[in-house]
Amino acid sequence: MHKVVVTDDRYGNYSEEKSVLKELSVELIILAPESNREERIENLKIIQDADALLVNLFPMTKEIISGLNKCRIISRYGVGYDNVDVNEATKKGIWVANVPDYSIEDVSDQALAFLMGCVRKVAYKDRMIRQGKWNLHNDQPIHRMKNKVLGIIGYGAIGKRFHEKIKGLGFSKILVSDPYIDKKIILKNGAVPAEFEETLSNSDYISIHVPLDNSTKKMIGKKQLSFMKKNSIIINTSRGAVLDEQAVIEALINGWINGAGLDVFETEPLPLDSPLHKLDNVILADHTGWYSEESKVELKTKAAMNILAVLKGGKPIYQVNDI
Numbered sequence: 359m360h361k362v363v364v365t366d367d368r369y370g371n372y373s374e375e376k377s378v379l380k381e382l383s384v385e386l387i388i389l390a391p392e393s394n395r396e397e398r399i400e401n402l403k404i405i406q407d408a409d410a411l412l413v414n415l416f417p418m419t420k421e422i423i424s425g426l427n428k429c430r431i432i433s434r435y436g437v438g439y440d441n442v443d444v445n446e447a448t449k450k451g452i453w454v455a456n457v458p459d460y461s462i463e464d465v466s467d468q469a470l471a472f473l474m475g476c477v478r479k480v481a482y483k484d485r486m487i488r489q490g491k492w493n494l495h496n497d498q499p500i501h502r503m504k505n506k507v508l509g510i511i512g513y514g515a516i517g518k519r520f521h522e523k524i525k526g527l528g529f530s531k532i533l534v535s536d537p538y539i540d541k542k543i544i545l546k547n548g549a550v551p552a553e554f555e556e557t558l559s560n561s562d563y564i565s566i567h568v569p570l571d572n573s574t575k576k577m578i579g580k581k582q583l584s585f586m587k588k589n590s591i592i593i594n595t596s597r598g599a600v601l602d603e604q605a606v607i608e609a610l611i612n613g614w615i616n617g618a619g620l621d622v623f624e625t626e627p628l629p630l631d632s633p634l635h636k637l638d639n640v641i642l643a644d645h646t647g648w649y650s651e652e653s654k655v656e657l658k659t660k661a662a663m664n665i666l667a668v669l670k671g672g673k674p675i676y677q678v679n680d681i
């Protein structure tokens with residue numbers, strides 16, 4: 359009997375995991391959240407004894423991984439695995455796996471929703487009308503999307519899918535900035551490869567789809583915002599720290615740009631005293647670009663499939679490390 363442990367419960371229901379793992383003899387243990395030291399110790403004992411771990415945000419630190427007795431795989435529910443000490447896992451011969459592709463549809467939908475919402479001022483109008491206001495044209499002018507230029511920064515899975523979805527909106531040009539993608543692919547898909555700053559200064563709308571790393575951290579700050587058109591709109595569904603949030607707030611307040619759609623923030627949950635709450639030219643979401651009922655099923659199924667593959671003696675489907 360294999361012991362598979364879910365370290366931190368976010369879903370309540372584990373029917374997908376059970377269905378994937380049913381071909382093996384598996385005991386699926388869902389750890390209850392610990393509220394005191396004794397419960398923590400009890401949970402750690404269960405983790406130490408697991409054959410496989412399904413991990414959400416639980417910090418799989420060096421200490422915890424080094425204490426694992428027979429674990430063969432740590433499968434992360436999600437794309438990022440910064441809460442798992444991959445080096446330590448590799449040293450101990452434990453596979454680390456993730457699910458990099460479960461939310462491509464959903465994040466690209468979210469970017470599209472932000473784009474349409476910001477251009478048509480949907481959230482703003484809804485708020486004003488509920489306050490008894492009408493005839494809102496002058497407060498927040500709307501510009502037509504047709505014949506405008508759209509910039510995509512980061513042309514991986516989500517950036518590409520977003521591009522496919524916006525093809526019918528009549529943009530005169532779609533600029534793509536991604537130094538790691540062959541220009542021929544961008545051209546073949548009907549867009550124009552462009553340098554980062556060229557994309558910023560020529561686009562009416564910018565959608566960001568890069569990973570957060572040293573090269574992308576705060577890649578859009580005061581200087582970059584100053585290149586942008588006054589009527590431009592920034593959509594960020596990637597990671598909060600890709601933008602210099604303070605600079606974006608300043609730009610939104612001072613009218614250096616027209617608006618923003620933000621799914622992600624430097625600090626999450628967004629602190630209640632953030633000036634973003636008070637700005638009418640921004641649409642906010644709670645880092646749920648990834649989420650749909652369908653993506654959740656896909657995530658849970660694929661995270662469990664990583665485990666099934668390893669417990670059957672193979673490699674995970676989405677391997678992060680090599681052991």
Ligand code: NAD
Pocket residue numbers: 437458461465511512513514515516517535536537538539567568569570573574595596597621622645646647648649
């Ligand atoms: P991906 O790895 O397929 O694509 C990322 C692209 O960014 C790659 O093509 C890469 O070449 C490019 N890139 C890297 N550095 C760049 C730079 N400096 N300038 C321009 N391009 C650069 O990733 P993906 O699946 O498309 O996801 C993109 C990001 O979306 C993820 O890294 C993650 O941070 C974010 N995300 C957010 C949510 C959410 O819920 N909001 C969910 C999933 C992913």
